Structures are given as C-alpha cells and as structure tokens.
Amino acid sequence: MAAFQLLVNGVALGAAYALVALGFVLVLNATSAVNFAQGDLVMAGGLLAVALAPLIPLPGIVLLPVVLVLMAALGLLMALAAYLPLRRRPPVSVFISTIAVGIILQNGAAILFGPEPRAAPPLFGDDTLHIGGLAVPEQSLAIVAVAALLIGAQQWVFARTQLGRRLRATAQDPEMARACGVPVTAMILVTFAIGAACAGAAGLLLANRYFVTPTSGGDLILKAYIAVTVGGWGSVPGAVVGALLIALFEVGVSSVLSYPVALGALYLTLLAILVLRPQGLFGEAVRRRG
Amino acid sequence: MSPLLSIRNLTAGYGGASALDGVSLTVAAGETVALLGANGAGKSTLLKALLGLVPARGELRFDGADLGPLATEARVRRGIGYVPEGRRVFPGMSVRDNLEVAGLPAARDRARDVERVFALFPDLAVKSGESAWRLSGGQQQMLSLGRALMGRPRLLLLDEPSLGLSPKLADEVFSAVGRIAAAGTAVLLAEQSAARALAVAPRAVLLRLGRVVGDGPVASLSDEALRGAFFGG
Numbered sequence: 470m471a472a473f474q475l476l477v478n479g480v481a482l483g484a485a486y487a488l489v490a491l492g493f494v495l496v497l498n499a500t501s502a503v504n505f506a507q508g509d510l511v512m513a514g515g516l517l518a519v520a521l522a523p524l525i526p527l528p529g530i531v532l533l534p535v536v537l538v539l540m541a542a543l544g545l546l547m548a549l550a551a552y553l554p555l556r557r558r559p560p561v562s563v564f565i566s567t568i569a570v571g572i573i574l575q576n577g578a579a580i581l582f583g584p585e586p587r588a589a590p591p592l593f594g595d596d597t598l599h600i601g602g603l604a605v606p607e608q609s610l611a612i613v614a615v616a617a618l619l620i621g622a623q624q625w626v627f628a629r630t631q632l633g634r635r636l637r638a639t640a641q642d643p644e645m646a647r648a649c650g651v652p653v654t655a656m657i658l659v660t661f662a663i664g665a666a667c668a669g670a671a672g673l674l675l676a677n678r679y680f681v682t683p684t685s686g687g688d689l690i691l692k693a694y695i696a697v698t699v700g701g702w703g704s705v706p707g708a709v710v711g712a713l714l715i716a717l718f719e720v721g722v723s724s725v726l727s728y729p730v731a732l733g734a735l736y737l738t739l740l741a742i743l744v745l746r747p748q749g750l751f752g753e754a755v756r757r758r759g
Numbered sequence: 760m761s762p763l764l765s766i767r768n769l770t771a772g773y774g775g776a777s778a779l780d781g782v783s784l785t786v787a788a789g790e791t792v793a794l795l796g797a798n799g800a801g802k803s804t805l806l807k808a809l810l811g812l813v814p815a816r817g818e819l820r821f822d823g824a825d826l827g828p829l830a831t832e833a834r835v836r837r838g839i840g841y842v843p844e845g846r847r848v849f850p851g852m853s854v855r856d857n858l859e860v861a862g863l864p865a866a867r868d869r870a871r872d873v874e875r876v877f878a879l880f881p882d883l884a885v886k887s888g889e890s891a892w893r894l895s896g897g898q899q900q901m902l903s904l905g906r907a908l909m910g911r912p913r914l915l916l917l918d919e920p921s922l923g924l925s926p927k928l929a930d931e932v933f934s935a936v937g938r939i940a941a942a943g944t945a946v947l948l949a950e951q952s953a954a955r956a957l958a959v960a961p962r963a964v965l966l967r968l969g970r971v972v973g974d975g976p977v978a979s980l981s982d983e984a985l986r987g988a989f990f991g992g
Contacts, residue, residue, distance in 0.1 A: 631869075634852065634860040641849045648810055648843065649861035650835035650910055 473603055475724050476717075481609035483716030484616030485674045489689055490696035490708040491620060492667030498640035498703055499660040500552060502563040506571035508690030510547075510665050513574050514540050514672025515681030516582055518589035529592040529673055533615065536673050537666045544665025548658050571686065578683035589676035612674045619670055620709060623663065627705075636660060695739050701749030710750065761823060763788040763945050764809075764914055769817035771801075771808040778804040779815070780969040786914065786947055791940040793960035793977075794949040797989045801969040802949035803844055806916045809947075810834055810841055821914070840912030840944075844919040846903040850892035854883050857891050857902055861909040869909070876905035879935060897928030904935060914945045921952050933959055953985060 493507045514536055521532050551566040592611035597604050627633035638646040639656040647653050671689075672681065679685075693708075696715050700707025715735065722731035742749065762785035771779040779801045786792050794802045808815035811831040819826040826834055835841070849857050858876055862869035877884035880901040886894060891902060900920060907915055917936065921929035929952075937959045940946045950956035957963060957977050965973035965980070965988035973984040 631859065631862075631864070631866070634856050637852055637856070638849050638860045641851055642847060644812060645843065645847045645849070646860075647831040648812065648835060648841045649906060650832050651860065652832050 471724075474605075475720055477605055477609050477613075479717040479720035480713065481612040481678075482675075482720060483713035484613045484620075485671045486689075486692050486696060486712035486716050487620060487709040488616055488667045488671035488674070490693045490700070490712040491623065491705065492664035492671075493690075493693040494697050494703065494705055494708040495636075495640075495660050495667075496664040497697070498705075499636065499643075499657050500556070500563070502552065502560065502567065503694075504664065505564065505567040505690060506547065506551075506574060506686075507664065507668055507693055508686030508688065509571040509574040510540065510543070510668035510686070511672040511675070511689045512578060512681055512683060512686035513543065514669030515589055515676030515685070516578050516587065516672070516683075517669065518673040518676055519582070519587045519681065522590045527590075528594065529590045529677065530611070530615070532590065533592070533670065533673060536669045540669025540672075541662035541666040543669075544661040544663070545658055547665065548661035552657070552661065553654070571690075575683050575686065582683065584682060584684075586680035586682050587676070588680050589673055591677045592674070606678075608677055612678075615670070615674060619667070623667070632659070695735065697749075698739060699742055699749055701751035704749065704751040707749055707751030762786060763790075763822055764947070765818070765820040766805075766809070767818040769805070769808060769815055769819065771804050771813050771815035771817075773804075773813065778813075778969050779808065782817070782966070782969070782971055784964050784971060784974060786945050788913065789940075789943045789945055790962065791946040791948065791960040793953075793956035793963040794947060794966060795951075795953050795956060795963050795985065795988055796966035798951070799968070800966040800988070802966055803918050804969075805966070806841065806918050806947065806949055809916060810839065835910055835912075838911070838913040840907035840910055840915045842900075842903045842907045842915065842917045842920060844922060844949075846896075846899045848891040848894070848899050848902050848906070850890065852891060853888050854891060854894070854902055855887045857906055858883075858909050861906045863909075863911065872909050872911065876908055879908075879938065880905055895928075897924055897931065900924060900928070900932050901935065904932070904939075908939065908944075912944060914947065915939060917946060917948045917950075919950060920948070921950065921955055929955065953989070 489507060489511055493504060496504045517536050517539060518532050521535060525532055547570055551570050552563055555562040555566055591608045592615060594607050596607045598607055627637060635651045636656050636659065638651055639653050643653050692715055696711035697708045699714060700711030718735060719731045722734050764786040767783045769779055769782040770777065782805060796802055804813055807813045809819065811834055821837055855873060858873050859869050862872055882898055883901055883905060894902060920932050924932065933955050936946065940959060948956055948960055962976050963980055964971055965984060967988050972988055973980055
C-alpha cells in the first residue's frame with residue numbers, strides 16, 4: 470500500500486519535472502543554448518497561478534490555459550530580449566543572459582509576492598480517492614493526467630503537423646532548415662514560447678502540493694539539467710524518462726532516508742552517469758537529435 | 760528575354776578571406792549550367808551566396824527581383840531549390856517528413872508533391888516512414904534532391920551531387936538530374952566530375968580561384984580552358 474502511494478507521488482512529481490525538462494530540451498535543441506531561466510519560469514508560472522486564483526476563483530484546470538498563454542508570451546519576450554540580440558555572439562553571452570533573466574524573475578517575484586511559500590489552487594479538488602482499498606490524492610492523478618496530456622499534445626504537434634516538422638528541422642540543422650524555406654527565427658520564437666508554457670504548466674501543477682517561493686526555481690533547473698543529462702543531452706524522450714526516473718528516485722530515497730540524502734544521492738548518481746555513460750540513457754538519439 | 764538568374768560582380772568570402780571575386784553569370788529559364796572548377800574554386804560559395812547563406816556583395820537578380828535584401832527562406836520561396844554538398848538530410852526525421860518540411864503551405868499540395876518525388880525516386884517511397892539516417896548515401900542524395908523539389912523550384916542549385924557515391928549511384932543521381940532538367944527546371948550544377956556534369960549540361964561556367972575563367976556552350980570550351988580551371992596555368 471505504502472509503496473503504491475510512493476509510486477503515485479513519484480510519478481506525479483516526475484510528470485511535472487518532465488514538463489520542466491521538456492521545455493528545457495526543446496530550447497536547447499533549437500538554439501544550442503542552455504536556458505538557465507527555465508526553473509525560474511516554473512516559479513513564475515506557479516506564482517502566476519497564485520495571482521490569478523483570486524481573479525478567477527475556479528479550479529486550477531480552468532487557470533491552466535490562461536497560464537499557458539501568458540507564459541508563452543513571457544517566453545516570446547525572453548527570446549526577443551535575451552536570445553535573439555545575442556545569438557551571433559559567443560555562447561557564453563546567451564548563457565549569462567538567461568541567468569540574468571532568471572535573477573530578474575526571482576527579484577520581481579520577491580517584490581510582488583514576498584518570500585513566503587504560496588499555494589496555487591488544485592487542478593480539480595483536494596480530495597483523496599479510494600480505489601480498491603488504495604488512497605490516491607486527486608491532485609496527484611490530475612497532475613499525471615494533465616502532464617501526460619500536455620506532453621502528448623506536444624509530441625503530436627511535433628510529429629504530425631507542418632509546424633512540428635519545421636520546429637524539428639530547425640533543431641536538427643538551422644542552416645539547412647532555412648535553405649528549405651523554414652522561417653528559422655520564427656521557429657526559435659515559437660520554441661521559447663512552448664518551453665516557457667511547459668514551465669508555466671509545471672509551475673501550476675507543482676505549486677499546489679509543493680508550494681512556490683521566488684527562489685524555488687533554482688532547484689528545478691538543476692533537476693531539468695540532470696534529467697536531460699540522464700536521458701541523453703538533446704533527446705526529447707530521454708528528458709521525459711530522465712525526469713520520471715529522478716522523481717521516483719527522489720521520492721523513494723526520501724521515504725526511506727531523507728530528502729537531503731536523496732538529493733545527495735541524486736547528484737552522486739549524476740556524477741556516476743557522467744563518468745560511466747556520458748551519452749545518457751538515450752545517447753544514440755543525441756547524435757541524431759531524434 | 761531577361762534571364763531567370765542574373766549575377767553581376769558578386770564578391771563573397773569567409774571572414775577576411777575572399778572566395779568569390781567579381782563573378783558574373785546568367786542562367787536562363789529551363790537552362791542547365793555546369794559550374795566547374797577545382798576544390799576551392801568558389802563553386803560551393805557561389806551557390807551559398809545565391810541563397811544568402813554566406814555574406815556577399817554584388818547584384819543578384821532572380822526573375823527580375825533583387826535577391827539582395829531577401830532572407831534565405833524568402834529566396835527559397837521565390838523558387839530556388841538547394842541540394843547541398845554532403846546531402847544534409849534531417850537525420851532524425853522520416854523520409855516523408857524530410858520532404859514535407861520543405862513543401863508548400865497547403866497539405867494537399869504537399870501530398871501531391873511527395874507522390875511526385877516518390878515517382879521520381881521509387882526507393883524513397885519504400886522507405887517513406889524510415890528515419891533519414893538509416894538511408895544509404897545514394898538514397899540520402901535522392902532524398903536531398905527530392906526535398907529541394909518540394910518547393911517547386913524554377914532554379915535548382917546542386918552542389919557536388921556525386922560526391923561520396925559509387926559510380927552506379929552517381930549515374931542514378933545524374934539520370935534523375937537529367938529528368939528534372941528535361942521537365943523544365945533550370946539547374947546550376949557545381950561538380951568536380953567534369954565528365955558527368957558536361958553529360959547533362961549544354962553550357963559550362965569555369966571558375967578558378969573565385970573568378971570566372973570561361974563561360975559558354977560545352978562544345979566551345981577548349982580542353983585547355985577546362986584543364987586550366989582544374990589545374991591552373
């Protein structure tokens with residue numbers, strides 16, 4: 470019973486992490502830039518949901534589309550201000566500009582919301598469902614369902630639509646994509662918008678059970694980074710699987726030992742993967758950006 | 760009648776090094792022109808400059824319009840297709856997606872054009888759902904050619920299409936180029952294998968160290984001029 474409960478919690482946390490890692494890896498593939506503001510975008514999404522809740526006093530699922538649209542707009546703004554002007558400069562310029570965006574978001578959030586932890590409304594409700602003698606929090610199931618839906622929708626767009634083909638071509642070979650008539654700059658803007666929308670969704674999903682503070686993004690960007698490293702640098706399915714594995718590991722070890730031990734073990738595992746299998750679990754896919 | 764492509768006094772290079780120095784040439788609608796020269800003559804740079812992939816100065820006109828201010832994707836949409844050296848298919852995408860990504864906006868047009876490409880290269884039809892990285896070199900070259908055709912180009916820029924292919928596969932690719940040209944698409948073909956290029960192109964432009972050193976019908980170009988383009992002197 471307890472193991473099942475842990476599994477549900479781990480999968481729910483992993484589903485939210487997967488959205489963070491997905492947004493991170495999409496931007497990474499499209500621009501070759503590591504977006505260090507991704508964790509702070511998650512925080513911004515969570516606080517946006519907190520701010521919207523009194524204005525739209527409805528379940529979180531109703532807030533979700535609003536958060537997605539507003540966060541996509543924030544992603545566009547970020548690309549226009551912090552990526553496009555620097556794209557032909559050395560990579561370290563973008564690296565620093567995304568860190569700057571993260572700091573601006575953190576300080577902006579601190580000014581607007583203060584340092585106290587805040588909770589977003591649950592997606593549907595706070596009840597615990599009893600299924601065949603098992604107690605399952607409704608919010609955990611809702612997180613898994615919503616994250617699966619969003620990741621599935623992203624995969625469908627990428628696999629089945631012309632926009633998705635153009636986004637993938639841009640990620641694989643931007644110069645050749647241009648030579649095929651693909652408006653690469655527009656695709657990069659769209660990618661930033663999707664990445665920020667994913668982060669925003671994760672923020673809304675996490676901010677109910679785990680709360681959100683202006684500094685909570687720092688931990689999340691590290692998780693996204695580890696997920697992408699574990700899954701295989703640049704691999705989209707690898708990032709999702711990596712995120713799920715991290716969350717299951719974190720929840721499992723925390724329950725037996727403690728959260729700090731789980732975090733320490735996580736970073737040790739990361740080091741071991743970097744040494745023993747630097748290409749990650751889906752390393753082959755990295756070469757082909759599959 | 761004005762030419763489809765007109766290049767005047769084109770200069771291009773990488774960093775401080777000049778790769779093209781005052782190149783001028785024209786290509787008429789439906790014409791096939793071979794661009795010949797040794798390694799480093801500037802053939803690839805010329806094709807890239809036409810697409811805006813390398814910075815260039817000079818006058819570039821396509822179908823009367825000035826290409827200079829246009830971005831690469833806008834040049835492609837005006838009717839220029841490009842088959843790069845080394846094929847550069849999108850390796851993680853399926854054969855069909857490689858074709859569709861370069862296609863027209865309307866899904867119905869794209870579907871029709873994919874079928875046309877499959878008719879030209881039946882091997883690709885069989886591998887339609889496979890990832891492009893799984894294809895052989897020859898199949899990747901056909902995919903690269905087919906992808907360039909998806910935008911219904913009026914001018915096709917081909918950069919070393921036989922490079923790295925077995926003689927048999929190179930023959931197949933050149934046979935396809937011949938069919939594309941016969942269907943009315945103008946072709947500017949950069950190729951180190953002069954024999955192959957001249958078999959499909961009635962006219963050749965000889966480049967040496969970034970300059971045009973010969974331009975005319977193949978029959979009018981002397982062996983000496985050809986040798987000069989490849990070996991100097």
